[in-house]
Structure formats: C-alpha cells, structure tokens
Amino acid sequence: MTMRLDYLSIFPAYFDVLDISLLGKAAVNGLVEVHAHDLRDWTHDRHRTVDDTPCGGGAGMVMKPDPWGEAFDEIIGTEPDSSVHVIFPSPSGAPFTQSAAQELSSAVRIVFCCGRYEGIDHRVIDYARSMWTVHEVSLGDYVLNGGEVAALAITEAVVRLVPGFMGNPESLAEESFSAGQDGLLEYPLFTRPVSWRGLDVPEVLMSGHHGRIAKWRRDESVRLTCERRPDLTDSDFGVPH
Numbered sequence: 001m002t003m004r005l006d007y008l009s010i011f012p013a014y015f016d017v018l019d020i021s022l023l024g025k026a027a028v029n030g031l032v033e034v035h036a037h038d039l040r041d042w043t044h045d046r047h048r049t050v051d052d053t054p055c056g057g058g059a060g061m062v063m064k065p066d067p068w069g070e071a072f073d074e075i076i077g078t079e080p081d082s083s084v085h086v087i088f089p090s091p092s093g094a095p096f097t098q099s100a101a102q103e104l105s106s107a108v109r110i111v112f113c114c115g116r117y118e119g120i121d122h123r124v125i126d127y128a129r130s131m132w133t134v135h136e137v138s139l140g141d142y143v144l145n146g147g148e149v150a151a152l153a154i155t156e157a158v159v160r161l162v163p164g165f166m167g168n169p170e171s172l173a174e175e176s177f178s179a180g181q182d183g184l185l186e187y188p189l190f191t192r193p194v195s196w197r198g199l200d201v202p203e204v205l206m207s208g209h210h211g212r213i214a215k216w217r218r219d220e221s222v223r224l225t226c227e228r229r230p231d232l233t234d235s236d237f238g239v240p241h
C-alpha cells in the first residue's frame with residue numbers, strides 16, 4: 001500500500017526536503033508518494049491573494065476560504081471520504097502524540113493544510129470536517145510562524161512507522177513513547193569505546209548478563225520519565241530503589 005501525502009501551503013518549497021534522507025528512500029521504494037501544492041495556484045487575481053482582514057477586527061490577516069475550497073476540490077475531490085485524513089497544524093490544536101502518529105501510519109491519504117498569517121478561516125476546517133477525517137494538532141506549547149515545520153515533523157513521525165519503512169522495525173519497539181517501552185522515555189545509550197575522556201560505559205552493560213541489563217534499562221527509563229515527564233507516569237511505575 002502506498003501512502004499519498006499532499007501538502008497545501010503558500011511555501012511549497014518547504015517540502016523539497018522530503019526528497020532527501022530516509023523519506024526520499026521511502027518515496028523511491030513506493031511506500032510514500034509526496035505532492036506539494038502552492039495554495040496561490042487556486043487564486044484568480046493579479047496579486048494571487050490568499051488573505052484578508054479578520055471579521056470583527058483585530059491584528060494581522062486571515063487566510064481566505066475560497067482558495068482552500070478550490071484546492072480541496074481538485075486535490076481531494078468533492079465527495080466525502082472518511083479514509084482521507086486532513087491535518088491542520090495549529091497552535092490551538094490537540095498535542096500531537098506518538099499514538100496519533102501510530103494511528104496515522106496506516107492511512108492511505110494524508111493532506112496537510114499549512115496555515116500562515118493569523119490562521120485559516122474557520123469555515124475551511126468546518127467544511128473539511130464535513131467531508132474527511134480532520135485532525136487539528138499542535139507540536140507543543142509554543143507558536144511557529146506557520147504550519148509547514150509542524151507538517152514536516154508530523155510527516156517524519158508518521159512515515160517512519162509505515163510498515164517496510166524502517167530497515168530494522170525492532171528498533172521502533174525500544175524508542176521513547178513506544179508501546180514496547182510502556183510509553184516511558186528511552187534509557188541512556190552507549191557504544192564503544194568503553195572509556196572515553198574519563199567517562200566509562202556503565203559496567204552492567206558490559207556484563208553480558210541480559211537480565212541485569214534489562215533491569216538497568218527499565219530502571220533508567222522509569223527514573224528519566226519520573227524526572228523529566230512526570231505527566232507520563234502514574235503510580236504503577238514508581239521510582240526505582
């Protein structure tokens with residue numbers, strides 16, 4: 001199954017980067033199909049206008065609904081289809097999570113709508129909700145200048161989970177937030193040399209004792225999660241003795 005990704009933006013060149021590194025490989029392997037579109041291609045005035053002043057007053061500009069609607073008609077179609085996922089990155093969106101990435105990794109089509117200015121006329125989102133499966137998501141409690149960087153981050157989080165994308169899918173099981181880690185943060189990692197600038201690899205990792213190594217890693221994941229992300233812990237994890 002090929003996942004088709006569409007990006008609607010006034011800066012479509014942001015998505016040229018998807019032709020490199022791992023994502024480029026996936027695109028070559030037919031796992032992923034990427035299409036970036038310039039929203040201004042669906043304007044009809046000399047200045048290719050996509051924004052206007054906000055109704056009710058206020059600072060900044062709002063993205064007009066018309067270009068979005070015409071772009072939707074051409075890129076997605078005019079018939080409702082719940083299998084199409086439309087993502088609006090937004091500071092007022094729900095926090096994007098690893099479980100959301102996991103769910104989206106089985107999607108056949110994902111369309112990213114990248115807002116700029118103060119945002120997109122809300123009727124665009126309401127219309128999309130009437131037609132497709134819509135996700136309004138934020139990367140975190142900060143504000144970017146537009147949705148493009150968020151769309152790229154979400155793309156990477158999702159595509160790396162697409163079956164066949166990762167060379168060694170087992171590595172996914174031990175990552176932070178993965179089910180294999182019970183949603184805990186990943187333990188500290190080490191490789192050779194065993195001693196580096198007076199700093200040594202923890203002895204347990206060189207012991208060859210798999211049970212002790214597994215316990216050390218679990219304890220470290222719990223410790224790190226309790227320290228850095230208490231919001232992810234509950235009474236079941238506890239703090240290692």
Ligand SMILES: COc1ccc2nc(C(=O)O)sc2c1
Nearest residue numbers: 090115116138139144146147
């Ligand atoms: C106008 O479009 C925007 C503006 C800021 C912004 N910030 C995001 C974030 O996830 O932090 S998504 C997003 C979209």
